Structures are given as C-alpha cells and as structure tokens.
Amino acid sequence: MPAVQLLGELDTVLNGLSSRMREWYGVHFPEMGHRVREHSDYAKIIIKMGDKENITAQGLMEMTLKKKDAERIEEAKETTVGADFDDIDMRIVQEYAQRTLDLYQYREDLISYITLVSNEVxxxxxxxxxxxxxxxxxxxxxxxxxxxxxxxxxxxxxxxxxxxxxxxxxxxxxxxxxxxxxxxxxxxxxxxxxxxxxxxxxxxxxxxxxxxxxxxxxxxxxxxxxxxxx
The missing domain is CATH 1.10.246.90 (Nop domain)
Known part of the structure; x- marks a missing residue:
C-alpha cells in the first residue's frame, strides 16, 4: 500500500524538520524545549505566540499543556539565556513552524485514509x-x-x-x-x-x-x- 510507505517516509521527514525547528527556536528560548514534548505542540506555540515575551502560562494551558509545565515555561522567561530575535527572524521561524505543522496535519489525514482502507480490506x-x-x-x-x-x-x-x-x-x-x-x-x-x-x-x-x-x-x-x- 503506497500510503503506508508514504507514512513511514513522512515520519522520517517530520522527525528531521521537528529537530531543526526545536534547534532554531531554541536559540531564542532554549528552556522551553524539554517542557513541550510533542513536536506539533511546539510548532503551535511558535506560530501562536512567537516571541518568548508573549508566552503565558494561561495561553499554554489553553493549548492543552499541563499547568505545571506551563508555569515553569513562563517562569523560565525571566532567566532565559536565549537570544533576542528580530521581527524578520521570528517571522521566518514561524513560517517554518507552520509548514511543519501542516505536515503533521496531513499525517493525521493520511492515517485516517489508511484506517479507512485497512478496515475495509x-x-x-x-x-x-x-x-x-x-x-x-x-x-x-x-x-x-x-x-x-x-x-x-x-x-x-x-x-x-x-x-x-x-x-x-x-x-x-x-x-x-x-x-x-x-x-x-x-x-x-x-x-x-x-x-x-x-x-x-x-x-x-x-x-x-x-x-x-x-x-x-x-x-x-x-x-x-x-x-x-x-
């Protein structure tokens, strides 16, 4: 089934893209990395909040992060060793995160298709x-x-x-x-x-x-x- 092969290849690509996304945004706010486990959640935070100064515990909890992790991330803003990003730097990182998230969403569509075919066959x-x-x-x-x-x-x-x-x-x-x-x-x-x-x-x-x-x-x-x- 070509869709199964595509899923495997897509997972490989997404792992590489997600690692690069974390590395890139980690220059700006490295402390967030180990508190956000899911790559798709990490991408959503970058897209929605951008600069670390815009990140709040309330906003993170609305994005389904646990309260403890959300509060620790907000606290980390005060002592972060991350570098500031210019507007153009942040825009490029956010666009990259959006493209990565689009692929995660496509992956869900692909899994739905595989599920449909598998249940039928x-x-x-x-x-x-x-x-x-x-x-x-x-x-x-x-x-x-x-x-x-x-x-x-x-x-x-x-x-x-x-x-x-x-x-x-x-x-x-x-x-x-x-x-x-x-x-x-x-x-x-x-x-x-x-x-x-x-x-x-x-x-x-x-x-x-x-x-x-x-x-x-x-x-x-x-x-x-x-x-x-x-």
Whole structure:
C-alpha cells in the first residue's frame, strides 16, 4: 500500500524538520524545549505566540499543556539565556513552524485514509493489530492473500528480516518480534515476556487474516478476548 510507505517516509521527514525547528527556536528560548514534548505542540506555540515575551502560562494551558509545565515555561522567561530575535527572524521561524505543522496535519489525514482502507480490506486484522499496524503488516507481507497464507511464526517476525538474516548468519538468537513490537500488547509487557506476547498476538492475527481472506466473518472480538495476559 503506497500510503503506508508514504507514512513511514513522512515520519522520517517530520522527525528531521521537528529537530531543526526545536534547534532554531531554541536559540531564542532554549528552556522551553524539554517542557513541550510533542513536536506539533511546539510548532503551535511558535506560530501562536512567537516571541518568548508573549508566552503565558494561561495561553499554554489553553493549548492543552499541563499547568505545571506551563508555569515553569513562563517562569523560565525571566532567566532565559536565549537570544533576542528580530521581527524578520521570528517571522521566518514561524513560517517554518507552520509548514511543519501542516505536515503533521496531513499525517493525521493520511492515517485516517489508511484506517479507512485497512478496515475495509481486512477488518479482522485491523481490529486486532490496529488499522495502521494492520496496514503495515499487509504491506510487508505483500497483500492480504500472502498474509492469510503465512504461518503465525512468520507473521511474528515480519519487519525483522534483516535481524533474522544476521541471526542465521552468526548463529545468534533470532528476533522475537518485528512490526508487532509496535502493538501495546507487546511493547507494554516486561522485556522477558514480549516474545510470548508477540507469539500469541501473531497467532491471532494469522487467524484473523485467514478469516478476512476466506470467510469474511468478523471474529476479531472473540480473538482479542483469547489473548493471554502473560
């Protein structure tokens, strides 16, 4: 699915743009960086408030920042080591932040599209894996037909092909999971239980893919209920 590939490329681009945005505005107000975790929120602050002197705790809380972080940011204005920006400097930074935020908003539109297609093509897989991860699995497998014919052991390590090749070549331990690590059922588990959870999740996704491919029956809720809490 081209949209899934685009999402991955877009995430890479956004990480680079966001890092540059933080670095640039950080020259003006470096203390704000570690208090605003989301890149999109950081961009919104630059666009709406611009100069650090315009930043207030009330304004930040209206933009959904926590009260503690908002107050600390406002306090930091008084002792900041940041440099002043001329009007033209600030305008360019704000335009840059706006372009970056536009891409974040487009990313949300892209995710909505992927969700729509994933739910339509493979509703059982989308329900269990989540629509975006489900779409990634379909893309990596080469389509629903190929995913539906895969054993669960292969589904478990989809996306970890390079690690699997290195393990075979060096007689090391094979990877316990690939793309499935992105699922909260796996990444939310203690490290020593992630392999078991990835195996259990892969088994349910394999069954879900076969249901989507052959019968079309919606059995995902039943499969999710069978996931073991290792």
């Amino acid at each position: 493979a509703p059982n897989v989308a329900y269990i894996a989540g629509p975006v991860l489900g779409a990634k699995l379909l893309e990596k497998a080469g389509g629903l037909k190929r995913l539906g014919m895969m054993p669960s052991s292969t589904v478990q390590v989809l996306g970890a092909e390079k690690a699997m090749f290195r393990a075979i070549k060096s007689n090391a331990r094979p990877p316990k999971h690939g793309l499935l690590y992105q699922h909260p059922y796996v990444n939310g588990a203690p490290r020593n239980r992630r392999g078991n959870r990835a195996r259990s999740l892969a088994a349910k996704i394999a069954i879900a893919a076969r249901a989507d491919l052959f019968s079309g029956d919606f059995i995902a809720e039943e499969l999710v209920a069978q996931l073991v809490d290792f």
